[in-house]
Amino acid sequence: MNKAVIVGIGSTKFARHEDRGLVNLAGEAGLAALEDAAVDPGQVQALFLGNFLGGILGGQEMIAPIVAADLGLTDVEAVKFEGACASSSLALREAVRLVRAGDLETVLVVGAEKMTGAPTERFTSALGLALDQSTEGRTGLTFPGYWGLVMSRYMHDFGATREQIAAVSVKNRANGVKNEYAQFRSEVTFDDVTQSRAVCSPIQLYDCCPASDGAAAVVVTRARTNQDDAVLVAGSAAIAGPPRAVDQGDLTLIPACVSAGDRAFDEAGLDRSDIDVAELHDCFTMAEIVETESLRFFDRGEGATAVAKGATKVDGELPVNPSGGLLSKGHPVGATGCGQVFEIVRQLRGEHPNQIPDASVGLAHNAGGTGGVATVHILKG
Amino acid sequence: MLKANRCWSCGRTAAVATRVCPACGARDSEEVELAEAGTVYAHTTIDVAPTEFSDLIPYQVVLVDLDDTRVEGRMAASSETVEIGSPVRLADIEDGVPIFQLT
Numbered sequence: 001m002n003k004a005v006i007v008g009i010g011s012t013k014f015a016r017h018e019d020r021g022l023v024n025l026a027g028e029a030g031l032a033a034l035e036d037a038a039v040d041p042g043q044v045q046a047l048f049l050g051n052f053l054g055g056i057l058g059g060q061e062m063i064a065p066i067v068a069a070d071l072g073l074t075d076v077e078a079v080k081f082e083g084a085c086a087s088s089s090l091a092l093r094e095a096v097r098l099v100r101a102g103d104l105e106t107v108l109v110v111g112a113e114k115m116t117g118a119p120t121e122r123f124t125s126a127l128g129l130a131l132d133q134s135t136e137g138r139t140g141l142t143f144p145g146y147w148g149l150v151m152s153r154y155m156h157d158f159g160a161t162r163e164q165i166a167a168v169s170v171k172n173r174a175n176g177v178k179n180e181y182a183q184f185r186s187e188v189t190f191d192d193v194t195q196s197r198a199v200c201s202p203i204q205l206y207d208c209c210p211a212s213d214g215a216a217a218v219v220v221t222r223a224r225t226n227q228d229d230a231v232l233v234a235g236s237a238a239i240a241g242p243p244r245a246v247d248q249g250d251l252t253l254i255p256a257c258v259s260a261g262d263r264a265f266d267e268a269g270l271d272r273s274d275i276d277v278a279e280l281h282d283c284f285t286m287a288e289i290v291e292t293e294s295l296r297f298f299d300r301g302e303g304a305t306a307v308a309k310g311a312t313k314v315d316g317e318l319p320v321n322p323s324g325g326l327l328s329k330g331h332p333v334g335a336t337g338c339g340q341v342f343e344i345v346r347q348l349r350g351e352h353p354n355q356i357p358d359a360s361v362g363l364a365h366n367a368g369g370t371g372g373v374a375t376v377h378i379l380k381g
Numbered sequence: 382m383l384k385a386n387r388c389w390s391c392g393r394t395a396a397v398a399t400r401v402c403p404a405c406g407a408r409d410s411e412e413v414e415l416a417e418a419g420t421v422y423a424h425t426t427i428d429v430a431p432t433e434f435s436d437l438i439p440y441q442v443v444l445v446d447l448d449d450t451r452v453e454g455r456m457a458a459s460s461e462t463v464e465i466g467s468p469v470r471l472a473d474i475e476d477g478v479p480i481f482q483l484t
Contacts, residue, residue: 125431134397135453139478140427140434141442148425149444156465201426245444246396246451247403251423 005230008037014214026112029215050088051334084130086368089337089375112215113332132244158301176328183330212330216338235264235378256374257294348381454479
């Protein structure tokens with residue numbers, strides 16, 4: 001069994017890229033990663049692409065071969081992976097598995113999304129495809145609406161306050177200010193969050209990540225002895241969980257996240273305390289809190305108090321989303337998985353604008369749908 | 382009248398039928414009627430809706446426990462805002478969606 005390493009990363013800015021399409025964004029990130037890795041297209045055996053809405057919003061399927069062609073990749077395997085918001089993490093998981101197995105030598109993994117060209121109602125509908133249509137879609141529950149249900153339950157079960165949950169937004173928006181790849185680079189105050197318009201009460205506007213366009217990419221290859229900057233993939237796990245809220249049981253815990261986290265830590269042979277920096281899936285403020293508990297960083301009900309007292313700030317005991325997270329960067333859905341790994345690798349290289357001192361072990365958690373998919377990658381620099 | 386699926390082997394009852402019971406692996410199940418009265422497990426009020434639901438804004442989506450089966454539905458348009466634990470009763474079914482009223 002080989003070890004899988006990441007030897008190159010690339011990303012576009014995450015933003016409203018009005019004049020750019022999906023393939024254009026994917027190509028920029030893909031080429032940047034290849035150049036960062038000093039890998040020629042001819043050395044790549046496969047392109048694994050994570051994308052969610054390219055078909056429904058962009059009218060284009062068969063996207064992986066089209067991106068491969070844009071990058072001059074010929075005679076390669078080109079496959080699209082879809083798991084809603086976890087699409088490119090699923091692509092990464094597969095690349096890691098096949099490189100470890102010796103089936104593929106070098107894989108370019110790209111996550112990309114183009115979604116801001118559509119009006120809000122349209123991409124709200126499109127994002128809703130990740131919900132179980134027989135229950136949630138049929139009732140008119142939206143994606144943020146699922147997290148509204150969770151937040152109502154979390155506040156009830158643990159007595160968490162509106163202000164404690166808002167602390168995630170205040171923290172992440174402050175972190176985003178220095179991140180040149182982020183869509184939002186301005187702070188928000190507690191009042192901004194708690195007085196913002198209702199989206200799906202109790203969730204308000206600044207509890208939500210913005211829609212965004214962008215792409216990020218990583219080059220995964222077999223570990224060899226002469227790789228100076230290679231980042232080891234120490235743990236890689238992806239699990240499917242109950243795909244609908246009615247089957248989830250306790251709404252304040254994500255079963256797939258618990259399982260993926262346990263598997264990744266077990267594979268890596270590490271404890272939660274070994275993690276120097278984490279990028280979690282803060283599609284909504286409540287999500288980051290629930291994930292810190294599902295990943296067993298904090299006890300049940302302690303996630304809200306932890307963030308409120310600063311435990312997950314850049315200078316806290318467990319820095320979470322020093323990149324600014326999805327709340328600042330935006331959530332170009334298919335791109336986010338690779339985007340999180342991009343940020344963790346920058347940390348492990350010592351090159352991040354919000355650098356965590358001596359960061360040597362990082363964790364990226366990407367969730368798809370309402371817990372239908374959860375992935376965890378643990379990286380060692 | 383709301384229906385659910387009950388596993389013949391272990392009795393797990395779920396709003397959405399599955400071919401194989403996730404709790405025990407059995408393949409046989411039966412359709413059962415659900416109670417029409419229950420309590421709110423979680424709730425949210427949708428203010429930003431997908432296109433096909435924009436006429437209903439604002440509307441409350443609720444998870445309701447009817448005995449030991451959790452279902453998802455909406456509160457009736459005229460309903461006051463619910464809380465967790467609010468007692469509710471099935472008032473209607475619209476396009477397959479349970480519509481509840483506070484009792």
